[in-house]
Amino acid sequence: MQFTQTLKAFATSALLGGAAMAGTAHAADYVIDTEGAHASIQFKISHLGFSWLKGRFNDFEGDFSYDADNPEAAEITVTIDTASIDSNHADRDAHLRSADFLDVEQFPQARFVSTDFIPHDDGEATLEGELTLRGITRDIAIDVEKIGEGEDPWGNYRVGFSGETEFRLEDYGIDYELGPTSEVVYLELEVEGIQQ
Template sequence: MPLTARIRTRDGWAVSHSVVTVTDATGTQVLRAEADAEGVVRDTTALAPGAYTVIVTAVGYAPAAASSIVTASGRAEVGTVTLARQGGTELPPPGPWTVDPAHSSVAAVARHLGISSVRGRFTEFAATVEVAPDDIAKSRVEAVIRAASIDTGNGMRDTHLRSADFLDVERYPEITYRSTGLTAAGSDRWTVHGELAMRGVVRPVDLDLAHLGTGADPWGGTRAAFRATAELRREDFAMNYNQVLQAGIAAIGTTLRVELDIQAVQGASLPAA
């Protein structure tokens, strides 16, 4: 087994579709091999002792190069080669991911009386993420929120928020978000472009998204964590109700800050509890 190598992302995940090319001191290609499903290259081609350059490529990743010395025994152990996403951006492994609502939060914050904030959250929602294998910009997000699940910790206020003055949940029971594109904003940050449908109005809304990491969970699955924020104007979604106090201060601010703390599980559906 003259050549062995392990191809990984920065998070330690296998890059199963990577290709290893080996050139000798003259730049001549002497070997080309593909990684297996575990991101491991094992090739039995006999190589003459000497110095070689190992180039690793994979669609969606920046190429990486490493040096290797073939000993007199004919073995060459390259070790682990780490690939970075093209453009320096990192995402979880490609494929479908399902948001776990039990370990996620969809919250909104509004100014109250001009001096403090009121925080609410939606307790019923579902969402999926599709990480594109070749072009990050083609990754997709879709989410559905039950509007009536709004919870601010005050029953009277929640009833008002469900009324026609605000969410109008009888006529518009669902709030939906569908992404239309993704733009890199740093090594682990993106701007998600999408359309938010709420109260019968569809508006473009961008999410500032950060990937917080990916790893194994105690139930045998793989999880990825994200945090996203956005700002909405209530008037953009026909929520024009307001009460103006004697001092001319609006009781409820016109701008909402949306805060999403998300855990997604690898796969098209959540595993059984």
């Protein structure tokens, strides 16, 4: 009788422990959905103080991990093909690829690797990390807003974010004279990931 009670207690404990573990959220791994064009890296810079010059990088890839119950553990890595810069003007794009700017022959990739994810009470967050551009690595902070999370109509699980940041051209060794109003580049990021 004692043995039977002990066995039942052990089985109950094991079942409860398993259920508790099943209910524990773990960080999920996501691949950024560039194939479906549900992500983008866009930039803008002032043109002499008269207008905004806008463009994008057409080719990039990345992955991230994210758990809504433990957002502080989020991590992301993104690699950008710098030659894919596209400002909708062939001659300007050729100049942007030259040594005056991105120097894509010597530095064909830019890379962002996160170091910290700091949630805020308003539902937004700050993503900190290192941006390597033209072979120069500097710390950068991105203001992040979570857009949504859930299952899509095809059975995939997705989560998406928007982000904004900025940096000075001179921080990455770009000293081409564009005038005092054109020293800062503003980045607008859309990241939608598919859970793996």
